[in-house]
Amino acid sequence: MRAHRWITLLAVPGLLLTACSGDDDDALRDQITELEASRDRDRDRIAELEEADAARATRYERSLETQARVAEIIEDPTAYGTEDEVLDMLTELAADGASMDDTALGSVGIRSAWRNTLFGDFDATIVTWRTWMSEDGSSGGSLWTWEGTARNGEPFTLIGVDLTTFDEAGLLTRSVVDWPYPANEVARAIREGNG
Numbered sequence: 001m002r003a004h005r006w007i008t009l010l011a012v013p014g015l016l017l018t019a020c021s022g023d024d025d026d027a028l029r030d031q032i033t034e035l036e037a038s039r040d041r042d043r044d045r046i047a048e049l050e051e052a053d054a055a056r057a058t059r060y061e062r063s064l065e066t067q068a069r070v071a072e073i074i075e076d077p078t079a080y081g082t083e084d085e086v087l088d089m090l091t092e093l094a095a096d097g098a099s100m101d102d103t104a105l106g107s108v109g110i111r112s113a114w115r116n117t118l119f120g121d122f123d124a125t126i127v128t129w130r131t132w133m134s135e136d137g138s139s140g141g142s143l144w145t146w147e148g149t150a151r152n153g154e155p156f157t158l159i160g161v162d163l164t165t166f167d168e169a170g171l172l173t174r175s176v177v178d179w180p181y182p183a184n185e186v187a188r189a190i191r192e193g194n195g
Contacts, residue, residue: 060137062170124148154193
């Protein structure tokens with residue numbers, strides 16, 4: 001008895017479809033075609049979204065790697081070779097034309113910025129205390145301490161923050177450095193110390 005019900009249930013839609021007139025067949029085919037096209041558009045959109053998510057994840061991870069590598073190198077630059085070798089490593093982590101825009105010291109290309117920061121006419125290193133990254137890896141930042149010996153031999157310590165942008169490959173494109181001090185205080189600490 002049960003098998004008979006299933007056969008009846010399956011047979012009725014088939015009978016209804018074959019009983020449709022020619023116009024109804026055309027309308028049904030049009031609906032099926034429209035539904036299939038809609039399904040295909042949905043599949044394409046899902047594929048696009050998945051691809052975009054994968055690209056964001058890749059950019060995020062690459063940007064995080066760049067950020068971590070920069071922090072590692074600048075904390076102890078002498079551990080990574082000569083001045084030029086260290087600058088080469090840092091420059092490889094940046095896109096062509098990357099710059100550092102310092103609210104107290106001005107804007108320069110990234111290689112010059114790192115040379116001035118790490119190898120100027122004073123001895124200094126940077127300790128990174130906290131970092132953050134946007135969900136898509138396009139921007140991030142850090143809170144750090146720049147410390148060393150000023151030009152006159154006195155110690156200096158400055159706290160700063162940077163906001164950095166990254167390209168699709170996770171390379172640094174621009175870093176904006178800001179300070180909780182007036183610009184002249186930053187310059188004075190580098191010259192005369194503040195310790």
